Amino acid sequence: MAEVKPDKTIDARGALCPGPLMELIKAIKEEPVGTVIEVLSSDKGSAKDIPEWVKKAGHELVGVFEKEGYWSIVVKKTK
């Protein structure tokens, strides 16, 4: 996969579910269309919940990347 450089990174590590998802939702509300947002989460649930939400909300899931002890979930706001 070609690397997409996020425009904004939300470090939600240490926050419990649904904290990281709610942080992403807040960013999606605030940022313009086209923004690529990366969420860092140490909560395993986020790797599942965030892609599910992105699908329902109709944005683009760029990828879910497992790092050392946390997940990086990259989302593009498409509308």
Add this chain to the structure above:
Amino acid sequence: MKRVVIVGSGVGGSVTANLLAKKAEKLEEDIEITVINNKDYIFYEPGLLYLIFNRMHEKELKRPLNSILNPKVKLIIDEATKIDAENNTVVTKNGKVEYDYLVVATGAKVVPEELPGLKEGGDWFYTLEGAKRLREKLAKIRKGRIVVGVAGIPHKCPVAPVEVTLMLHDYLKMRGVRDNVEIFYTYPIQRLHSLEKVAELAKKLYDEKGIKYETFFNITEVDAEKKKIITLEGSEVEYDIFIAIPPHKGADLIFNSGIGDNGGWVKTHRNTLKVEGFDNIYALGDATNLPVSKAGSVAHFEAEVVVENIVGDIEGFGVVKNYNGEAFCFIETGFNEATYIKFDFDNPPVPVKPSKLIHYTKIAYNRLFWLTARGVM
């Protein structure tokens, strides 16, 4: 002599003041306790959930602070506007108060104006005025759709959206109109509540009672004219009454003092309850940024920790007690039954089977709350 100043006299502030006053009697060092509050009374906010269904009344929800606070506590009725931490001073509208130890217990405030159209098109039970308005509408509705929705996280009393939904079902049945009024519950994340076990319980009860629901429901706008709720996910839901859990944020004092995050929640150490960067300032209750429920029980448990740690510091031992996320919440599952959850940072909540006994315990507690505020129970 050590001066302890407490800003805010809700559950957290009142319990801290009263426990500390009792403890102070036994210490060598003199302790002067001052509470600064913008009102001369304490208000039992959980009662508003009952007020909207005519089960509690305004008069029952208020007590003058001078009947709650220990007579040794000095009460100043004033608006604290800023903490000048460099000079160990709280600036108020009408003066200044110096401290050796400060406790920030300024709570959370609801800001319905932050969601477009909510003020014009929605209702809520998070303020007395809002609850009275909603009570009138609920007493009149005969048919249509009532939507319950969370318009911002975090909010006070995380289980309230589930409780209000289940109590509403019984209320409409009691009025004989439930068959003609649809209840539609919504929640921002993928399940019915942020606490997994509460979500499971809600799903079971909603399915039994014919309560409809939609998840991943993040409200961006309320169209007051068309009576329609619009979400970020693209849903549009029409309503006759919209019971919103309004957005919340921290007190103005927090924004003015630079000790909070973007939402105005005080950056607080999860165990010591010290405010980040300060050794003599503590925060508790709804005011903190901790990932715990904004609930009276949390403020109560935290007050015990703050008192121990201030006394420990005065006596030269430093931090002597850790907070570990302890919380306790009753959950009303209707007009006749309730359950409860008890949890902390290490142990997730598991609700017990709803029962009449737990419901009556909660009803009794609604009348006994003043003893908690006094530091008696």
